[in-house]
Amino acid sequence: MTASVATVNQDLDTSSHARRAFRLSTPAALRKALPVSAPLAAQIQEHRAAIRAVLSGNDDRLLVITGPCSLHDPEAALDYGRRLAALADALGDRLLIVMRAYVEKPRTTVGWKGLLHDPHLDESNDLEAGLRVSRRLLIQLAELGLPIATEVLSPAAANYLEDTLSWAAIGARTTESQTHRELVSGLDMPVGFKNGTDGELGAALDAIQAASRPHSHFGMSATGEAALVVTNGNPDTHLILRGGRAGPNYDTNSVAVAAKALRTAGIASRLIVDCSHANSGKDPLRQPQVADQVIAQRRVDTSTIAGVMLESHLETGKQSLGPNMRYGVSVTDACLGWAPTEQLLRQLAAG
Numbered sequence: 001m002t003a004s005v006a007t008v009n010q011d012l013d014t015s016s017h018a019r020r021a022f023r024l025s026t027p028a029a030l031r032k033a034l035p036v037s038a039p040l041a042a043q044i045q046e047h048r049a050a051i052r053a054v055l056s057g058n059d060d061r062l063l064v065i066t067g068p069c070s071l072h073d074p075e076a077a078l079d080y081g082r083r084l085a086a087l088a089d090a091l092g093d094r095l096l097i098v099m100r101a102y103v104e105k106p107r108t109t110v111g112w113k114g115l116l117h118d119p120h121l122d123e124s125n126d127l128e129a130g131l132r133v134s135r136r137l138l139i140q141l142a143e144l145g146l147p148i149a150t151e152v153l154s155p156a157a158a159n160y161l162e163d164t165l166s167w168a169a170i171g172a173r174t175t176e177s178q179t180h181r182e183l184v185s186g187l188d189m190p191v192g193f194k195n196g197t198d199g200e201l202g203a204a205l206d207a208i209q210a211a212s213r214p215h216s217h218f219g220m221s222a223t224g225e226a227a228l229v230v231t232n233g234n235p236d237t238h239l240i241l242r243g244g245r246a247g248p249n250y251d252t253n254s255v256a257v258a259a260k261a262l263r264t265a266g267i268a269s270r271l272i273v274d275c276s277h278a279n280s281g282k283d284p285l286r287q288p289q290v291a292d293q294v295i296a297q298r299r300v301d302t303s304t305i306a307g308v309m310l311e312s313h314l315e316t317g318k319q320s321l322g323p324n325m326r327y328g329v330s331v332t333d334a335c336l337g338w339a340p341t342e343q344l345l346r347q348l349a350a351g
């Protein structure tokens with residue numbers, strides 16, 4: 001299907017038959033249309049500082065990044081956010097809860113790329129609408145009082161959304177990319193790099209070091225011009241263990257190996273364990289067992305693991321895009337439903 005934006009916009013790039021290009025709003029225009037208020041901006045700064053304190057070990061609460069694998073229905077996302085905000089308040093003395101609000105999805109081959117890219121869920125790829133829907137939703141979620149987390153995937157999209165975020169991830173498929181390391185070096189928030197899909201840590205350790213340094217790179221200004229972007233380097237990057245092709249890497253031995261590798265590389269930040277993906281074998285019902293293991297390890301030693309990530313939605317499981325979709329069910333990876341998520345978070349707080 002042709003992008004609806006294409007039907008109202010002229011092709012801006014006639015230099016090749018291999019592509020077409022259509023005008024989008026600039027980041028500055030979208031920020032003006034959907035602003036982050038001054039009190040919300042202050043809240044987001046406080047949330048970033050709180051997450052930094054947990055990662056460095058200055059705050060001994062457990063960081064819990066939880067939410068759907070991807071957001072596809074703003075109503076369900078807000079429903080989840082309201083429930084999570086209430087729980088985050090109730091458990092706030094033991095857990096620092098951050099909502100996963102992923103609007104872009106990296107695909108192994110091809111598939112739906114997230115609300116930002118295809119907000120109508122019909123391959124119309126209306127990116128202009130996706131930018132608006134995504135930014136509005138991230139602001140509404142942050143207004144619930146929650147710190148918001150996303151994966152920064154398209155470098156050009158980051159500038160449209162970054163002021164709404166308290167934490168970001170670079171995924172297993174992009175950790176090795178120089179472009180993403182450059183992008184992170186200019187983000188003013190904590191950012192986690194996942195280990196590669198092969199399970200190796202090397203690319204993530206390299207990424208943490210590369211992103212901590214200043215870079216000059218090709219990019220786009222907030223007003224949409226081609227730009228030389230000069231970054232400061234990000235001091236708040238860390239490792240996320242998500243398992244790999246050879247299996248999980250949240251067990252005591254794997255965590256000890258990661259801790260040693262971090263020490264050898266001179267990286268001080270504690271790490272996060274992703275209880276999903278290759279650590280759960282993509283079975284959402286195994287996420288609580290992974291989280292339990294993390295808590296058991298933290299009982300012995302809190303110097304290595306700062307937090308966990310969960311893929312959780314209103315209902316357990318996943319579904320395909322199409323007619324008769326069920327409310328609150330993931331359309332990408334299978335998620336843990338709300339009831340077991342709430343139970344797990346209460347256990348984590350007690351643990």
Ligand SMILES: O=C[C@H](O)[C@H](O)COP(=O)(O)O
Nearest residue numbers: 105106107108109111332333
């Ligand atoms: O987190 C979600 C998925 O694991 C990731 O986007 C890859 O998905 P795919 O293998 O279904 O394309």
Ligand SMILES: C=C(OP(=O)(O)O)C(=O)O
Nearest residue numbers: 069171172173194242277
């Ligand atoms: C895609 C994700 O994870 P990974 O990069 O670990 O596959 C994700 O967390 O949504």
